[in-house]
Amino acid sequence: MNAFNKAKEPFKFYTQLHMPELTGLKAANLQELLDLIKTVPGSVIYHHTHRFLQQHQYLSPEPPNDFAYWITGILGEEELGEALYSIDTIQYTSIRELRDEIIRTIENYIVKHPRSLHKFATPGEEFHFLKSVSFVFQTPYTASDLKEFQAVLQRVTISSIYFHMFEARLRTGQGTNDFSNWLEDSLSEKKLANKIASLDPYTHTMENLRNTLIKLIEKRVVGSMEKPPETDVEIALPKL
Amino acid sequence: MPKIAEYEPVVGSSTIEELRLLAGKLQGKVIQNINSTAVGGGVAEILNRMVPLLQELGVDTRWDLIKGGESFFNVTKKFHNALHGKPEEITPQMFEIFMETSQRNINEVNIYGDILFIHDPQPIALIKKKPLKPDSKWIWRCHIDVSTPNKQIWDFLIPFIHQYNGAVFSAPGFSQPLPIRQFLISPSIDPLSDKNKDLPQDTINNVLEKYHIPKDKPIITQISRFDYLKDPVGVIEAYRLVKKRIDCQLIIAGGTATDDPESTKVFAETKETAGNDTDIHILPIPSGSDIEINALQRASTVIVQKSLREGFGLTVTEALWKAKPIVASSTGGIPLQVKHKYSGLLCHSVAGAAFAIKQLLNSPEYAKRLGENGREHVRQNFLLTRHLKDYMLLFLCMYHPEDIVYL
Structure with a gap:
């Protein structure tokens, strides 16, 4: 050969090109974020775990995950942010599996740190759910x-x-x-x-x-x- | 006006090829833009650039205007301010004036497009013509920050908006619960325009000389019109906190509209706050002086945008494109552009702004890295070519309700 x-x-x-569509859904704290992650369509989870790759190239090798970025930067929950950043996205071959892992990570953290539920984003800094x-x-x-x-x-x-x-x-x-x-x-x-x-x-x-x-x-x-x-x-x- | 090929050196030839492919998917569709003015204002500026480029790419794009008298535009100006969240007295008579002119336009404007792209509230009532062309797709493009709109006006607009096939907003926070599809399209800047193109150092020096700005100490700059929402007084307060530790100078430059009494008042207050500090340069820049604005941005050490409210914040985009380190309020579309500590620093107060400015002035390497990241972020996401791509995808969305579309 x-x-x-x-x-x-x-x-x-x-x-493949993406068009962001607004869902009108937003979260101001961890519980609201978690509840919505559980129920939004797969195309929303896809958007927040993949679009980052094309939008913020200079941030790499930060793993691509909008949830982690918001939890770290806005809620100040760095440990949870790190746990979400560290999810090995490549081992999941479906958005459903990736979503389950994100949910599991956040739920485990809330059990360990119940006070994290009392942190709220200031108006204008909420997490807005988009889909691609x-x-x-x-x-x-x-x-x-x-x-x-x-x-x-x-x-x-x-x-x-x-x-x-x-x-x-x-x-x-x-x-x-x-x-x-x-x-x-x-x-x-x-x-x-x-x-x-x-x-x-x-x-x-x-x-x-x-x-x-x-x-x-x-x-x-x-x-x-x-x-x-x-x-x-x-x-x-x-x-x- | 630049041709599409002239953007190749900026964004790469493959990006331009992709735009051409996408344009091919819109063959046979006529896109009819409608707004209220051909010159002046952000919408006209966007359309003046986008329409010829879309046409060059092969998308049959047209642009029509509605007509209105002085009283109509006075009303729509008030609507605009109130939708932005500014207190305005709204009377029933204003709605009558709005509907009277709208009805005249409904009677007179010819609707021929396959896709009707209606910009801002002024022509919104044209949707009443939709039944005359049942297959047509109607998109309402809202260029305004409607995150906390005046309820009276929003409630008035809602019955119109609900009849559209889709709405477009500039930032996620601007969207409202609506029964129609809502898309996110950020504005963009043109890297080849006078406001953004590269400038020779001589041009920059000449502008500094013209305004008597020495180059012997760092320059902090805010470019924006004189408006309370841009908080020029807050910028001076932040500068004074910085000045206690670092010798620097401040430029506040922007347009004053002679027909806008508020702008004149804010300008006077800003001058008064500046007092006789010779390191503060308050510069009323006449409209159309894009090269001067460009030069002032390029001459700056740090650029500030300490707005209390902001639409998208295109002055931030312009600063980032010039690879300038920026300190900006976390409001409106600014957080989409400035990722804190990656492509600039976000702030929420005068003290926070001052602290961030000091950090940047004292750490030039850090400042340089933020600036370079900012420029790449703009190259990927906020240039005119991305805007063209989004518009074409938006038009295609009108014919594809699914999440994954195979063209």
């Missing part, structure tokens, strides 16, 4: 081998990388990502696929994640080019 072997199926790059409406659509980019794949990764938006790395895990419920699936299934690049699958994307900024992916692929490409092919392959990026 080398970097120029053609895949059985080309990889089609999609992208997600739009998924195909970009003009495709890749048929590792070189093309690397070139397109440099080109696509972070929203596209986000869709294939984060959204895939929740969409497929398999704890993996679209890139690893394709590398293994269509290019038989099992080792590279595993390396990418073992990354914790939640602790990278999106640009940092892009660079890590590119470096991993580059390393593989260089390794496979010890015996270069006879002809160069021209990489044609689609024109818009």
